[in-house]
Amino acid sequence: MPKARNARLDELVFRAGTGAFGVLLIVIVVAIGFELFSQSRLSIARFGWRFWTNDTWDPVMGEFGARPFIWGTLYSSVLALLIAGPIAIGIAIYISELSPDWLRRPLVFLTELLAAVPSIVYGLWGIFVMVPLVRTLEVHTPDWLRGLPLFSGPPLGVGMLSAALILAVMVIPFISSVAREVLRSVPQAQREGAYALGATRWEAIRMALFYARTGIIGAIMLGFGRALGETMAVTMLIGNNPQVTWSLYAPQYTMAAVLANEFAEATGELYLNALVEIGLVLFVITLLINLTSRSLIWSLNRQRRSKAARPAVVAEAAQ
Amino acid sequence: MKTNQASVDGNSGRVEAHVMNWRAGCVALACVVMVTACSGSEQPGSGGTTDTSGAIQINGAGATFPNPIYSRWMSEYNKLHPNVRINYQSQGSGAGIRQLLNKTVFFGASDQPMKEEQLKSAPGPILHLPTVIGAVVPIYNLPGVSGDLKFSGPVLADIVMGKITRWNDPALLKLNPGVTLPDMPITFVHRSDGSGTTFVWADYLGKVSPEFKSKVGVDASLNWPAGVGAKGNEGVAGLVKQTPGALGYTEPAYANRNQIAFGSVQNSAGTFVKATPESVTAAASGAAAQMPEDFRVSITNAAGEQAYPISSFTWMLFYENPQDKAQARAMTDFMRWALNDGQKYAVELGYSPLPRNVVDMEMKALERIKLQ
Secondary structure, three states: OHHHHOOOHHHHHHHHHHHHHHHHHHHHHHHHHHHHHHHOHHHHHHHOOHHHHOOOEEOOOOEEOOHHHHHHHHHHHHHHHHHHHHHHHHHHHHHHHHOOHHHHHHHHHHHHHHHHOOHHHHHHHHHHHHHHHHHHHHHOOOHHHHOOHHHOOOOOOOOHHHHHHHHHHHHHHHHHHHHHHHHHOOOHHHHHHHHHOOOOHHHHHHHHHHHOHHHHHHHHHHHHHHHHHOOHHHHHHOEOOOOOOOOOOOOEOOHHHHHHHHOOOOOOHHHHHHHHHHHHHHHHHHHHHHHHHHHHHHHHHHHHHHHOOOOHHHHHHHO | OHHHHHHHHHHHHHHHHHHHHHHHHHHHHHHHHHHHHHHHHOOOOOOEEEOOOOOEEEEEEEOOOOHHHHHHHHHHHHHHOOOEEEEEEEOOHHHHHHHHHOOOOOEEEEOOOOOHHHHHHOOOOEEEEEEEEEEOEEEEOOOOOOOOOEEOHHHHHHHHOOOOOEOOOHHHHHHOOOOOOOOOEOEEEEEOOOOHHHHHHHHHHHHHOHHHHHHOOOOOOOOOOOOEEEOHHHHHHHHHHHOOOEEEEEOHHHHHHOOOEEOEEEOOOOOEEOOOHHHHHHHHHHHHHHOOOOOOOOOOOOOOOOOOOOEEEEEEEEEOOOOOHHHHHHHHHHHHHHHOHHHHHOHHHOOEOOOHHHHHHHHHHHHHOOOO
């Protein structure tokens, strides 16, 4: 690189400046991890790995376990993705592939508006509008369904189902915006090629989806990350009862919610340390999920490169 | 393809304008940062400042429960003494105690007295002063039941522990003769956030039910055996109002504001008493006879025919020997005002005023704060 030697001063400053910001990011992440670890040392020393598997959270007796919170966080987020994923991708496909031009802008604007609503507003809406509806649904659940573990428990309105629904509404704009951009970046030539081979519209869209799949997985993971960390709306709707159960009607609890609820009034040292360790667990889980999705995308990309000569769906569409 | 191309071309024409805007934004941001940095440097993070012009700023932090009356006191007092400015941050009792121990505030505030080990870890002796009295009431939503229900401590404890699960339980029927209680499950709604309200509620239940004390215990956050958690007084009130068959606990102000029925509770003398400013003050005045030197006393289940049993002081916390003497003088003056003239704001804001005998004891105790 002979040009690099002649780099001008402003080039160098620019490079050093952006480089410093990049390094800063790493420093911040490491510092957060270290701080969470050092502030939770008492609890780590006392409970060890049992913290991850213990079901009891008893501030009075000084017995702390995170399992119900880990469960509630993952369960609510996965449920939210199951609901939001298909809807959000449907919205993205419609906006990028099917909708008439005059409708596209308002739709894009509306999905982005959903993302801009503060979560306390979602929480209030949830309490006053959604929870009564969910309670009506729960009261009218037929008895044979109530027998299933998924629908057991008294009809309270607040609980896992309400939390998952509100989370779904909250992550839809994130997933659909990113998925829409990804779909728009599929080269037009790909679609034209598919049509040229006689593909129907549905087949051409499937081709585009296949082409964009890594980006769509990325969009879903972004939604997952958002769902894991969402605090206020979930706290208001999930019922805040630490228990591990499959029941959608049962009140449960998440890691972010217990932090928001108990931190301000927490006194004892061990109690504070246990709360910070919940933060550490959330940090580690978020990190693990990000790493998993990264490696998933990476392995998909590698696959694509090796098959680039002959994308399967296009070949299928041509038949 | 064509539409894409067109939109890209259209955008590129605006790029320059964007860069300009961006630059302007950066400059504006830099200005804001500098301004805030400058104004920030005038107020070092400690418990406040005393500048040369004689203006005194005092910082405090703590319980959310007394925040409405503290804010009112501080603004009224500022009108009378424009040179004294008291800032109160309602971050929660735990946070208030932590900040006091770290000396990042001049005074703390808490809904429960500090524990022995906390007092031991403090850099100096700490004075507790009760400021007002609050109460906690059992609220419920029972369609078709008019009139106030009667509760007793043991029955409330059994409901909370999940031992009484239906409204037509014999124990409830016995307390409420003549009331047709529906055959309906009881949904117990508790606070999910750590709260002084929970502490007072649990403190009372622990006194009347040994089983509650040993199984659940008394603190601001509990390991609840049953029920649903809602955030804040308004959360509990909202959920109870929506859920037929629900029973919860809040401060009376929230029950009144949301028009939710609340019951009377049997006190230690055996009478059923509803929470009113008078019955709550009566509880404090009954407890004054055995008031310890340091005011760290629970007045739940207090003696007295008219005493409402689920009542509690809320405290302000001071170092007995504060470093900044100017602030100490201003703050003791403020406390003298708040304990006397300030008490008249209590009732309209949903609290009960301190009884005269307690105020007299506190006026004496204020002298323990060293001003020299």
